[in-house]
Amino acid sequence: MIVAGCDIGSRTAKAVIMEDSNILAACVMRDKPDPEESAREVMAQALAQAGMRMDQVERCVGTGYGRKQVTFAQAVESEIVCHGRGAQWLEPSIRMVIDIGGQDAKAIKLDEKGKVIRYAYNDKCAAGTGRFLEVMAKPLGVRLEDLGSVSQKSTTPVKVSNQCVIFAETEIVSLINAGKPVPDIVCGLHRAMAHRVAALAKGIVVEGEVGMTGGVAKNEGMFNALEEALGVKIHKIGWDPQMVGAIGAALIAREMVPSA
Amino acid sequence: MREVFKEYDFDWRLGSLARKALGLSNATQKEYQYSLNYAPSYRDALDEIIRTGEPGVLMVTFIRDYIEEIVNAHAHGKKVALVTFNFSPAILHAFDIVPFCLEAMTTFYTAVWKQGISDCLDFGCEKGFTETSCTGQRLALGPILAGLGVKPDMILYSTAGVCDSNAVSYAFASSYLGIPQCNINYPPTLTDERAAEYHRADFRNMVAFLEEQTGRKMDMDRLREVADEIVIQDKMFNELQDLQQIIPCPMPPLYAMMNFAFRMIYLGSKQYTTLLESMLRIAKANAAKGIAGVGEEKVRAFFFYIDHFCPNIKWIIWNRKQGISNVAAFLNDFWPKGNPFLKHPEEGYEMDLSSYDKIIDSLALQTSRFPMVKNIRGPYDAPMMWLDDTLSMARIVKPDVLFYIGTMGCRNTWSNVKLMVRDLEKAGYPTFVSYGDSFDNRVDPVDNLIGKCSEFLKIRGVLQ
Amino acid sequence: MIVAGCDVGSLTAKAVVLGQTRILGYAVIDANTSPARSAEEVLHKALALSQIGKQDIKRCVGTGYGREKIPFADQCISELVCHAKGAHWIMPAVRTIIDIGGQDCKAMRVDAKGQIAKFYTNDKCASGTGRFLEVMADLMGITLEDLGQLSLKSKQPAVLASACTVWAQAEIIRLVGERTPLPDICAGINDAMAGRVATLINTIGIENDLCMTGGVAKNMGVVKSLESITGMRVRRLPVDPQIVGALGAALLARGVSL
Amino acid sequence: MRKELSEAANQLNNGSVQAWKAAGKKVVGYSCTYVPSEIIGAAGLLPYRLRGIEAATTDIGDSYYGPVVCSYPKCLLQLAGEGTYRFLDGAIITNGCDTMRRLEECWRKANEDIPGILPAYYHYYGTPHKVEPYSLKWFEEENRLLIESLENHFGVKITDERLREQIELYNTGRRLLQRLEKLRMRDEIVISGTDATTIILASTALPWSEYVPLLEETLGELEQAKPNGMKGKRVLLGGSVTDDTDLVRVIEEAGAVVVADTLCFGSKLFDDLVSTEGDPVKALSERYLNRSFCPRMFAYYQPRYQSLKEKALKAKVDGVILQNVRFCDMHGSENGLFERDLEAMGIPCIRIEREYGPLVEDGRVRMRVDAFLERIQ
């Protein structure tokens, strides 16, 4: 059976096409202002990658912020469920998923079947989001993909305290102006953010194997900082962590009982 | 604040709205529907209240009376006291003082009005009041500070020692407007002899203040009348709370709010008795028929803080449409003797009518058992405080989910709601926390709240 | 005497070269990571435009967030004072000035001499800043200029419930998704901004005439919305409002008393 | 500046505390100026005022506290959680404000996750919010209960004799601090506000048996000293908790001199003395409750305003800086009243909302202070 998952996030759109337990195609692209268009386009890319047509896809589940705009999906599911499902399928030992996307951070606790037991979002005014890193990367003159490696060069990470994305940016600018080395600022940023996310996870009690999903999981600096803040090893997910939500959606599509 | 909002007095505007609303409710169904179209700014709220039937109409009627009494108090030679919501107005009747409760005004305003909410909220800040304080007071306080409403003659609050944010609003108003104030200050404990003594002494201190302000002694006959009325009201109130335990809950979700609003503004007055009678009649009839007040009860919800996320009443409508029963609300706990939720006899109060002194002591005790005043004064996990009350009530009303909705100004609960959630989840109750503000839609808009909440109910398997 | 003022702000750097009676040239550039370099660049550009050599500048005053880092400034003065001075020089009848820059928003009342009598600044929340507008414009894929222009065409401004920059983004995404016309969203954003600002100026009390300085003053949508909220006319300045701070700095360099 | 003083002001586990502990003696932390240090001292314990300096983040604080509360108690919890406060043998938490009183619960709960961070002696102390005969009675009982519980836990006897000794000691120290304040207010500056603050802060973290002689010595030198050449606008600093020297330093770096304060980590520590007559517990209760200097005593705005005004006039200030930590409703709202009333008297004021101490963003505060100083030129 061929199914698809389409995750329209706040920053990126993702689509996955699966046949039974094989992932045939997986695509990510930057969001268009119109989520409906994003969904169509990323799906078209994925179909092209798999060499298929839409009518070959039996079912599709939409997820993410823009899930209601995935017009071709038969059903929608919250990204919490999808990330939980996807992570569990990829790494069955995982009991807690930390998903940091563009707009928010979530900690999700799972049972052994991948069902969500509890979850928590980032506090209001919290800077624990991917968008935060994007905004900060600009004045620092570092590419998003390089944040991780740059951060590894830090010797004495600086302290970044502001929780508001916008104000933290000012703080960064003044740190740059004060002549602080860029790696130290980047590392400080990761730490500040990791601490906030860790507090979130600790709020629902960290137990069992922890995995990290969402685009920010690709940032090694953040990955390491989070390990440090949580005080546990994070299980690396064998797949592109940004795709986990879409994979979860596809899995749910596969399991759905077709409505008559 | 926008100029347009300065044209009419805040209280007068609310009063006239209630008047208009009543005009509508008397109309035939067809006329009513037709007229609603011409009242876009409060159509939804009004419809939601009126659709509860007689109690809803009574509520609007009495709110109109309440506001008119405030607006006309000075013309009738009466004094107006600005009071907080967790304060029993009963004693004021014995002095013929008209109470003016800020939070009741805030609630009413945010529920029915579509515009000007942020203007009112920001108004206080323009006068130097802090922007981060509790919106419950801040919204209605703004226009008062700006002189867009009746100028109170005195200020009374019972939150010293319980809620800084609340107390500070009244203290600020007093200093800003140059109006005398008196507060009731609560110790961190509830039932020990030291606390009881403090309650009595402090209440009498306030009575002395009222005597000084009005230049007269208390009217003992009025006091007795009020006390007699309270005895009747408490009995009916206990009956209502008994009904909450039934599955499905026979009470329409809005009853909780109607009840506590009226205890806060009309305790000891006939109006509250009339409302109680009306609510009881319907709830009992529902119970007899075995039907739920919400229609079809799908979820039993216990609101362990504020239950009314006001802006445009959208949240309340959504709750009803989802079949979410309000089976218990933290603001609706008053602890009279015979109440089903009492854990220990000394936790509650009883009206002792044997002498005037005893009546006053009873009122002191009653005031000390008002919501929040009773159970957020001490550590959240101390006996008879927030956690203990929530858990013991939950065991009785058997909720499927617990909701925390508060205000961003609430230092108290925001300082330990995370601890609460941990303990409540451990006890097996799915617990939802909103990061919104009950009276300021800008903090986390109601649509987000609804989105997050339905996600929660679905993921946690509460609502399929 | 030819003097200069240099304003290195959080987002942009501005320089003004001032002759005896008129502005000889000015420039606005985006600030880069080094305030010193931004200052050099923007001054260079302003000098080139006014066809004056650096050695002809007798004195220079620096202002803005990065003022301490301006290598060629003879003195540093806070931007509040500079904005007041600049606005007063251009329009002596001005008594209330609102300066909205990239990172904060300031309201001040000045006396007949351009002296600050009272001021209030907002830094509680980023939603009252120019950066807020940038983030929103970026989200919709339009320019800052469009944000102002489009909003003037709105028939039914959207209402942004959330006051927070971070959370407002989610709402913008939703509005776009719901196919709300772009002008209406723009108007909603500008109204939200103007609402915050109105509270700020009401705190200090408005006195006529009222004017706006700083980059956001170029956004007519915000200006119009502010006028409708306060019921007062916002006087339009005959110069680029973004350079008022630098202009004030230049005036102060010339020795106009503080 | 004596090293002992600056160390005590800037380092939590300072040398004297270490020496005290090394001698086998115990330290008891307390959270607010409403707790009588004399009682703790009379038990032979070192009264140590809890401070949030040295906190670099608040992730532990944020795991228990919600987002919209003052960061001061969050920093205290952070430090406790990180183990910095392990040198405490006891802690007394009081209801200074709502966020502070909730520290009692949060600290206890954090101890369930990070065992061992809660001091063995842990006491909740309830301070009334008004001055009436019955509240005084309550407060006196509260003090007697405190005495009893300290005696029981630490196996000591707090006699009236020892209380009187402590009262004497503290009165002596407070008189010296009053002299320091006078010195600070001189027309020609002899001591910067930063240094004065350092000296005052040290008083909260040293045994007074050591502190008083140090202070006396320092004062002796200062009283002879020539003006230090500091010029600039004279300002008074008031408002929320300020338990480090950073804020004062930022203000002075902008070219002002902080010649007076109305802070609870400042002049409010020593403005009044304890009566040496009669029952010492009664005398202490009266002194500690009768002071309505903090906005937590809700109905006493006028006396607070009067004392602020008098101090401002006495110190001949050019302006008053009123700051409040974000989410501090009490100081936040009262500052608005102060501003209105002081400005009406012709004393310029500025209100600043800021993050608490170690988390401050200097740039923002600096910009406002600069502009304020230029305004009062």
Ligand SMILES: Nc1ncnc2c1ncn2[C@@H]1O[C@H](COP(=O)(O)OP(=O)(O)O)[C@@H](O)[C@H]1O
């Ligand atoms: N190659 C990368 N390296 C580091 N970080 C990345 C990379 N790609 C994306 N990110 C981060 O991931 C975030 C987007 O995450 P994503 O899960 O796609 O969000 P959403 O689902 O909300 O759209 C970006 O804001 C960015 O911080």
Ligand SMILES: Nc1ncnc2c1ncn2[C@@H]1O[C@H](COP(=O)(O)OP(=O)(O)O)[C@@H](O)[C@H]1O
């Ligand atoms: N042409 C324009 N139209 C509308 N808004 C503008 C324009 N140019 C700049 N802005 C606004 O001005 C802000 C920058 O203002 P500016 O006064 O230069 O800030 P700062 O001094 O803090 O660097 C930007 O954030 C942007 O919102």
Ligand code: SF4
């Ligand atoms: S909601 Fe919280 S802040 Fe508001 S009055 Fe109640 S206890 Fe106080």
Ligand code: SF4
């Ligand atoms: S996160 Fe939002 S609410 Fe908080 S300061 Fe920033 S913009 Fe304002």
Ligand code: SF4
């Ligand atoms: S600064 Fe204010 S909120 Fe913070 S601890 Fe002190 S009184 Fe409480």
